[in-house]
Amino acid sequence: MKRQYPYHEWNKKRKQFSIIQRIGILSAVFLLTSVLSAGKWVPFEIFPSTDDQKSPDIYGSFVVWQQWVEFEGVTDWDIIGADITNPEDISVFGIAEFEKNQENPAIYDNVVVWQDNYHPNGDTDYDIYMLDLEDSEQVDKPVTDLLYDQINPAIFGNTVIWQDNSAGDWDISMADITDPENVDTFQLTPFEYDQLNAAIYHDTVAWQDDFVWEDNPDGVFNLFGADVLRLNKPIEYLFSALPEDQENVAACGHLIVWQQKFGNDWDIFAADISDPANPNVFSIATDTDNAEQPDIDGNLIVWQDDRNGDWDIYGFNLTTQEEFLISDNQPGQQTFSDQTNPRISGNTVVWQDNLGGEMSIYAAILSGSEVAKCPEKLPGDVNGDCIVNLQDFVLLAQNWLSCNFDQTGVCP
Numbered sequence: 105m106k107r108q109y110p111y112h113e114w115n116k117k118r119k120q121f122s123i124i125q126r127i128g129i130l131s132a133v134f135l136l137t138s139v140l141s142a143g144k145w146v147p148f149e150i151f152p153s154t155d156d157q158k159s160p161d162i163y164g165s166f167v168v169w170q171q172w173v174e175f176e177g178v179t180d181w182d183i184i185g186a187d188i189t190n191p192e193d194i195s196v197f198g199i200a201e202f203e204k205n206q207e208n209p210a211i212y213d214n215v216v217v218w219q220d221n222y223h224p225n226g227d228t229d230y231d232i233y234m235l236d237l238e239d240s241e242q243v244d245k246p247v248t249d250l251l252y253d254q255i256n257p258a259i260f261g262n263t264v265i266w267q268d269n270s271a272g273d274w275d276i277s278m279a280d281i282t283d284p285e286n287v288d289t290f291q292l293t294p295f296e297y298d299q300l301n302a303a304i305y306h307d308t309v310a311w312q313d314d315f316v317w318e319d320n321p322d323g324v325f326n327l328f329g330a331d332v333l334r335l336n337k338p339i340e341y342l343f344s345a346l347p348e349d350q351e352n353v354a355a356c357g358h359l360i361v362w363q364q365k366f367g368n369d370w371d372i373f374a375a376d377i378s379d380p381a382n383p384n385v386f387s388i389a390t391d392t393d394n395a396e397q398p399d400i401d402g403n404l405i406v407w408q409d410d411r412n413g414d415w416d417i418y419g420f421n422l423t424t425q426e427e428f429l430i431s432d433n434q435p436g437q438q439t440f441s442d443q444t445n446p447r448i449s450g451n452t453v454v455w456q457d458n459l460g461g462e463m464s465i466y467a468a469i470l471s472g473s474e475v476a477k478c479p480e481k482l483p484g485d486v487n488g489d490c491i492v493n494l495q496d497f498v499l500l501a502q503n504w505l506s507c508n509f510d511q512t513g514v515c516p
């Protein structure tokens with residue numbers, strides 16, 4: 105199962121380019137200019153630009169994305185970041201502004217990872233790179249230096265995961281980046297068929313997998329996962345196997361969320377994987393329109409939804425069980441556009457928006473009843489809805505004087 109990739113002495117292949125370009129660009133402060141209109145929360149554009157911006161991720165108040173940047177006559181994707189602690193005084197900074205393409209960034213705390221196809225020898229395969237925003241030298245470091253493509257990274261703590269096509273199909277691999285100079289890499293899914301679009305939260309990794317076996321003869325994507333507490337000895341689970349495709353999984357706490365094909369449209373489902381061998385699946389958004397690209401943090405789930413005729417961002421509060429519209433929801437709004445690809449951290453949601461033609465990154469800081477949490481569970485709140493009422497009493501009465509010890513002679 106375990107495969108230790110040969111470790112290379114990482115060369116400083118891009119250091120020179122890095123220094124030249126880092127000095128020239130974005131350490132500016134931008135004023136909030138794109139307020140749509142008044143409302144309970146007002147979406148704001150993070151870094152107004154005529155460049156296309158897409159694939160945002162967020163951790164706390166740090167937002168990262170990829171941007172189509174022109175430099176000395178050549179245009180390619182770079183990674184840009186912003187601190188949106190104060191939405192009226194956003195600081196924007198360059199993270200990876202190199203030749204070729206830096207794409208699909210992910211962030212955890214102060215560490216950003218991305219896929220990158222710059223090689224000094226002219227190769228164009230993708231590798232995974234990382235930058236610690238607190239690194240005083242601001243030098244990016246390779247997580248992989250492997251043949252073929254390593255793409256689509258995710259990060260939690262000191263564990264980075266990605267998908268790799270070096271075996272002829274997609275596999276998920278992982279790395280421990282505790283010491284960036286000595287990255288240990290492990291294969292998670294050295295299996296046939298495609299394992300891809302993986303998510304990580306603590307020791308849980310989840311991915312979509314079109315593995316064909318007796319329960320999946322058509323090779324649709326099912327959801328698999330693993331406990332990776334020991335990176336060299338992962339324990340694999342089957343989270344959801346249905347005849348319909350299940351894709352784009354995200355994870356937080358003991359929950360995973362994903363999009364699932366139902367008839368001709370996509371729906372959002374979730375599962376409690378506290379007991380990973382027996383997931384408890386429940387639905388989040390199942391109308392006849394498309395709900396896609398879910399993300400989850402705490403008790404909030406977000407996704408993109410086309411029920412209103414264009415793409416909007418929707419949210420669902422797992423505590424109050426209420427659904428709510430996040431984007432294109434301003435009083436008196438006249439202009440509507442497509443909001444897609446949301447990510448959430450705390451009460452802050454980011455997405456990409458094609459308002460005005462090119463793609464831009466927007467954010468909204470949610471507030472009010474839509475984001476209500478239950479700080480602690482009340483004694484007697486049997487159904488966990490943060491209210492002690494008759495519903496709890498009914499559940500209590502149904503089990504009155506029941507006893508469920510697993511050993512005989514213990515119950516009275």
Ligand SMILES: [Ca+2]
Binds near residue numbers: 182200202204
């Ligand atoms: Ca670039």
Ligand SMILES: [Ca+2]
Binds near residue numbers: 230249250251
């Ligand atoms: Ca590579």
Ligand SMILES: [Ca+2]
Binds near residue numbers: 273274275294297299
């Ligand atoms: Ca595979």
Ligand SMILES: [Ca+2]
Binds near residue numbers: 415
């Ligand atoms: Ca919209």
